Amino acid sequence: MKTAGVVGAGIGGIAAAIRLAVKGYRVEVFEGNSYPGGKLSSFEINGYRFDAGPSLFTMPQLVDDLFRLAGKNPTDYFQYQKLPETCRYFYEDGTRFTADAEPALLAKTIEKYLGEPAEQVLAHLRDSAVKYEVTEKLFLHRSLHKVGTYFNRDALKGYLNLGKLDAFRSMNQANSSRFTDPRAVQLFNRYATYNGSDPYQTPATMNIIPHLEYNIGAFFPKGGMVAITNSLVKLAEDLGVTFHYTSPVEKLLIDGKRISGVQVKGEALSYDIVISNMDVVNTFRKLLPDARQPERILRQPKSSSALIFYWGVKKQFPELGLHNIFFSKDYATEFHHIFQQKTIHHDPTVYINITAKYEPNDAPAGGENWFVMVNAPANDGQDWGTLIAETRQNILTKISRQLGENIETLIEAEDVLDPRLIESRTSSSQGALYGNSSNNRFAAFLRHANFSRQFNNLYFVGGSVHPGGGVPLCLLSAKIATEMVK
Known part of the structure; x- marks a missing residue:
């Protein structure tokens, strides 16, 4: 039986292990932490359960596909529901509304509260769908680094529709030309943050992202986001995959x-193929220091990171939903602080996720588990102690003013995750959430391939390589990489 060693039990590594097991490989996964999932994990403090990282679930079919590939019924392992609303929005001018998951209703709501014609909103979502159709089979399901990708029917369709990708304007330029109200522009600009980008730099091609949330839908997994990890680990184990926790790989052995x-704990373990789910920068710098380093890729600017406060709040707020956004007043300045000044603006956009809205047991009776996040720069040696303290106070002031309640007095449990901890816990270079930034029209081509040109049996998966970060793309990276394995 052929053997495979997987470095890291992030969602990409777990998915790759499943796919290799289905191919008949004996698979072992080595994880430095005592738990699987990487960023997609959870923890509990004082009766409040929190998903540690990703909080939005889109493209659930990519998870279901893994169960079906293994000949299993997905619902035996994993259940989820489609959300009737995607987000609740709060603006500094007092405007607030709930975004319905149905595009036609969303368009009417935006027309009512922001004054944008409903047809303009629907046209934007249609354009988003077109971008997805052009790129899906060409860029998301195939390697950009194989010649065959560019000579097939899907590629021809892509070439004929390249103009629809709008790669030569920024997201903000495209959205500003579509909408007249700056609040509507801000709403659709925020989708740049879904891959850690700056809407004032990233190409308008990234307007593909709203399609996933509105045209396909947003979902909530039963048991929270960590249920994705737990169900896939169970599937992998049922297929014979072995997981080794607190077992960081020390080096890859070159022959x-x-x-x-x-090499794990000083012991050399042999495998026919190796897949790295570790950030590609650290794969080379730490595990392959003597190999040729792909500097052009490894030195690319990083995506944004995050500063997250996990607050156990001893009160329920009916005006809040599962997903909530409290916008900053000056979006351009906020992103200038993140990407140019490498700091956090005093008026950041605040995202609050409350899974207790759907899983009441995630908080004690009468309370809510608040996952409070602001976008932050990647770790570059900033004074994080000062930044964390200042940002915490700025968030509390902002949210307390908007909700008419002193939130600090309601916090009875708290934890913090900053870029330094993200870096140390997940081996993400500089704590960047999505690897290299996408603030460049050629960014897709500046991610590392899912295979190695130096070593003919080494493959790469996860958010730092093609096709990108986030749960759906990490799952697709595993599909692309393992399909190359004979």
Whole structure:
């Protein structure tokens, strides 16, 4: 039986292990932490349960596909529901509304509260769908680094529709030309943050992202986001995959043009193929220091990171939903602080996720589990102690004013996650959430391939390589990489 070693039990590594097991490989996964999932994990403090990282679930079919590939019924392992609303929005001028998941209702709501014609909103979502149709089979399901990708029917369709990708304007330029109200522009600009980008730099191609949330839908997994990790680990184990926790890989063992195996706790373990789910920068810098380093890729600017406060709040707020956004007054300045000044603006946009709205047991009776996040720069040696303290106070002032309640007096449990901790816990270079930034029209081509040109049995998955960060793209990276394995 062929053997495979997987470095890291992030969602990409777990998915790759499942796919290799289905192919007949004996698979072992090595994880430095005591738990699987990487960013997609959870924890509890004083009776409040929190998903540690990703909080929005889109494209659930990519999870279901793994169960079906293994000949299993997805619902035996994993259940989820489609959300009737996607987000509740709060603006500094007092405007607030709930975004309905149905595009036609969303368009009417935006027309009512922001004055934008409903047809303009629907046209924007249609354009988003077109962008997805052009890129899906060409860029999201195939390697950009294989010649065959560019010579097939899907590629021809892509070439004929390249103009529809709008790659030569920024997202903000495209949205500003579509909408007249700056609040509507801000609403659709925020989708740049879904891959850690700056809407004033990233190409308008990224307007593909609203399609996933509105045209396909947003979902909530029963048991919270960590249920994705737990269900896939269970599937992998049922297929014979072995997980080794608190077992960080120390180095990849080189034998000519092959990786002969991995070193764990000083022991050399041999495998026919190796897949790295570790951030590609650290894969090379830490596990392959003697190999040729792809500097052009490794030195690319990083995506944004996040500063997250996990607050156990001893009160329920009916005006809040599962997903909530409290916008900053000056979006351009906020992103200038993140990407140019490498700091956090005093008036950041605040995202609050409350899974207790759908899973009451995630908080004690009468309370809510608040996952409070602001976009932050990647770790570059900033004074995080001062930044965290200042940002915490700025968030409390902002939310307390908007909700008419002193939120600080309601917090009875608290934890914090900053870019330094993200870096140390998940081996994400500089704590960047999505690897390299997408603030460049060529960014897709500046991600590392899902295979190695130096070593013929080394593959890469996860958010730092093609096709990008976020749960759906990490799952697709596993599909692309393992399809190359003979």
